[in-house]
Amino acid sequence: MNLFTGTISKIESGLAYSSVKQKVIANNIANADTPGYKSKEVSFKGILQNEMKLQSSNGSGKNPSPFGMNTDPGEPRIAERNYSIRQNGNGVDMDREMANMATNQIYYDALIERISGKFSTLNTVIKGGK
Structure with a gap:
């Protein structure tokens, strides 16, 4: 039995991805003047593969937790970029990094708007349309 539709859990995964990405970008900016520091990035491919694996295991009849909630969303993979732009x-x-931060902020805001709408709809249903 699923308490919520898959949409909310997918939005939750997207928010977790965006949060990790924001931390990685902030770490890169903080180390902009550190000699020898290699910038890092969040691997979307790793996250996608992990989600596909979780979906296939949940679809095979195994349900790791009550209400069909995902208790182990997995960790996004962080990769180091192997190039130097300074001496x-x-x-x-x-x-x-600033462009990535702006893009990530827009993505995060869109997900927050979407999940807020979902919860608003659930609240309306619970109240009986009032």
Whole structure:
């Protein structure tokens, strides 16, 4: 029995991805002047493969928790970029990081808007349309 539709759990996974990505970007910006630091990025491919594996295991009749909730969403994979853009070996491109941060913020805001709408709909149903 699923308490919520799959949409809410997928939005939750998207929010977790966005949160990790924000932390990685902030860490890259914080280390922009650290000699030898290689910038990092969150691997979307790893997250997608993990979600596909979880979906296939849940679809095979196994339900790891009550109400069909995912108790082990897995960790996003963080990869190091192997290039240097400065003589001191630092690989942080501030323009790229700021653009990534803005893109991630738009993605996060869209997910928050969507999950807020879902909860608003559930609240209306619980109240009986009032």
